[in-house]
Structures are given as structure tokens and as C-alpha cells.
Amino acid sequence: MSTKRDLDDGTRTGVEASDIRLSNEWRSRSTDIQGRLPDASPLRRQNLLVEKRLLGFLSHTYGPGNWRRDVHSDRDVSSELYFFETDNELAIGGKPPKSSGLIRAVLKKLSVAVAGFVPVGSRVDGLRAEDWVTIAAESSNISPKAAQRVLWRQDISSRVTHVGDDLFVQVRSSDRGPAIQLLATARNEIRARRPLRRRNPPLWAAHLLHDKIILPVALSFAGLPVVYAVLAIHSDESPSQLDLTVSIATVIHIVWGGILLVHRRRRFVTRTAQVDRPNETLRL
Incomplete structure (x- = not known):
């Protein structure tokens, strides 16, 4: 037989020390979850919030002293009120009491669900x-x-x-x-x-035409500027205007082709x- 004061001290008969530790673990884990929420991804945060709410519910419903006691009983009754040990467990909030083994099983399932929240199998x-x-x-x-x-x-x-x-x-x-x-x-x-670039079909067609026709022709005459330069150095007369025009056009084609090739390689090779x-x- 124990008094009301025993219940307030958390030493009431029938409340095991392991159950009290379990309740403390709920509160500790709930605090830890609160600290992990800011850095969690949206999906992970959703799972953490579900776990936190369940832990809060369990801690509120089955906190120390609420395992076998009717939650509607008055805690302000006289300290002379005696509690007699009985084999019949009192209901909690009109529902049958939960054993520590059942609560641990629920928490274990929750832990497994949170740790492996990514579904496995067919979707x-x-x-x-x-x-x-x-x-x-x-x-x-x-x-x-x-x-x-x-x-x-x-x-x-x-x-x-x-x-x-x-x-x-x-x-x-x-x-x-x-x-x-x-x-x-x-x-x-x-x-x-x-x-x-592909949003401008005419421009893309111009690039394609240059890559397939103009650039190969220009590259086939890539050696012309070197030939013209050598002839100009060893000749007393300057190259004709036509030769200079062809040389400049060839150089422009080579530079333009090189830029396009580098751009295409960077964009589409991988x-x-x-x-x-x-x-x-x-x-x-």
C-alpha cells in the first residue's frame, strides 16, 4: 500500500524504473529531433515531425505516474488517501492501459519506418x-x-x-x-x-550549314595563308588584292570554325x- 505522496515522487508501486527511463528517452529524443529540423531536407523533415508528434503524444499520455492511474482522478486529494494494490489495472482516459512491451514495439516500428522511409519494391x-x-x-x-x-x-x-x-x-x-x-x-x-540556340531555327540552320559545308571547304585551304605569307616575304611585289581577300576569308573561316567546334564539344560531347x-x- 502506498500514499499519494509516493505517486508524486515517481516511486509508486507498479511503475517500473525502466518505464520511467523510457519516458525520459522520449523527451530527450523529441528535443534532439527539434534540433535536427532546420538542416533536414523537406522529406526528412516531414518524417521527423511525424516522429516528434508521436513521441509527444506518448510522453503526454504515458508520462511518469500515468501508467496505471486514471488521468481523470484528482491530484489535489488529501495525502491520507490510500492506494491499494490490485490485479485490475485502471483504464487511462477510458481506454485499456498499454504495457511497456507494447509501447516499445510501437516505437521500434516507428524507428524502422523513419530509418527506411524510402519505399522498396514496385511503384x-x-x-x-x-x-x-x-x-x-x-x-x-x-x-x-x-x-x-x-x-x-x-x-x-x-x-x-x-x-x-x-x-x-x-x-x-x-x-x-x-x-x-x-x-x-x-x-x-x-x-x-x-x-x-535551338530556339532560333534560322540561326541553327546557318550553324549546321557552316559545320557541314563551309567549314570543311575552308579547312581544306587552311595552308593558303602560310603559302601567301611565304610568297610575300620572298617576293619583291606585294600579293594581289584577291590573294589578300582569300587569305583573310580563310582565316575568318578557320577562327569561326574553331569557336564553333569548341562550343559544341563543351556542350554536347558528354x-x-x-x-x-x-x-x-x-x-x-
Whole structure:
């Protein structure tokens, strides 16, 4: 038999020390979760909030002294009120009391769910959690490099793939929702800063014509400026106006072709670039 004062001291018979420690662990973990929320990704933050709310509910409902006692009983009763040990457990809030083993089982399931929140197995349309899905395209006036930079800050793996004349930003299927939300909130940051070349068909046709016809012809006469220069040095007369015009035109073609080749190599040689760690960079 124990008194009301025993209950207030946390030493009431029937409340095990391990149960009190478990309640303290709930409060400690809830405080730890609160400190991790600012640096967590949106998906991780959502899971942490769910865990924090459940821990708060358990701590409030099954705190020290509330394991077998009716929550509606008056704590201001006289200290002379005696509690008799009985085999019949009192209901808590009109519901059967929960054993420490059952509560631990619930917390264990919660811990497993939080640690492995990425779903495993088949998903909608047969996609798995690790499959790549497209969330943005450069043709939509989006800079793939800027989009990846936004995703890296939240530890979301991404890659850029080249299909036809367009670049696509892809993420894992499990990260699709948070990634789309991030890019939507960073719309101004990921917007392309310069007009895309393929948006001007006549200009693109001119580039293609130059690459396929004009540039090969110009490169075939790449040695003409050297020949003209040697002849001019060893000749008393200066080259004719026609020779100078041809030489200047050839040089211009070579320079223009070199610039186009360097630009195309930098832009299109890498067909697929995969980035799995935030500290890696991608050159587009």
C-alpha cells in the first residue's frame, strides 16, 4: 500500500524504473529531433515531425505516474488517501492501459519506418525507388547546372542526360516530389540566363550549314595563308588584292570554325553525366 505522496515522487508501486527511463528517452529524443529540423531536407523533415508528434503524444499520455492511474482522478486529494494494490489495472482516459512491451514495439516500428522511409519494391507504373525520372528540361528555359545546384543543397542525387538536342535533369523516383517542390520554389534561380540556340531555327540552320559545308571547304585551304605569307616575304611585289581577300576569308573561316567546334564539344560531347554526391560538379 502506498500514499499519494509516493505517486508524486515517481516511486509508486507498479511503475517500473525502466518505464520511467523510457519516458525520459522520449523527451530527450523529441528535443534532439527539434534540433535536427532546420538542416533536414523537406522529406526528412516531414518524417521527423511525424516522429516528434508521436513521441509527444506518448510522453503526454504515458508520462511518469500515468501508467496505471486514471488521468481523470484528482491530484489535489488529501495525502491520507490510500492506494491499494490490485490485479485490475485502471483504464487511462477510458481506454485499456498499454504495457511497456507494447509501447516499445510501437516505437521500434516507428524507428524502422523513419530509418527506411524510402519505399522498396514496385511503384506506380512499375518504377522502383532507385529509377531515374525526368523533372526538368533545358528547353523549358531552365539551367540544368543551376537546377542541380539547388538539388545538391538538399542532398538529392541528380544527373543530366542528353536526348536529341535537349538536356534533361533527372532524379531518383523516390525523390521526385521533394525535387519538384524545390525547383518550383527556386524558379528565379534556375531560370536560364541566355537564350537557347535551338530556339532560333534560322540561326541553327546557318550553324549546321557552316559545320557541314563551309567549314570543311575552308579547312581544306587552311595552308593558303602560310603559302601567301611565304610568297610575300620572298617576293619583291606585294600579293594581289584577291590573294589578300582569300587569305583573310580563310582565316575568318578557320577562327569561326574553331569557336564553333569548341562550343559544341563543351556542350554536347558528354551524353550523360551522373552526380551522386553534392560535392561533385558538372560542366555543361
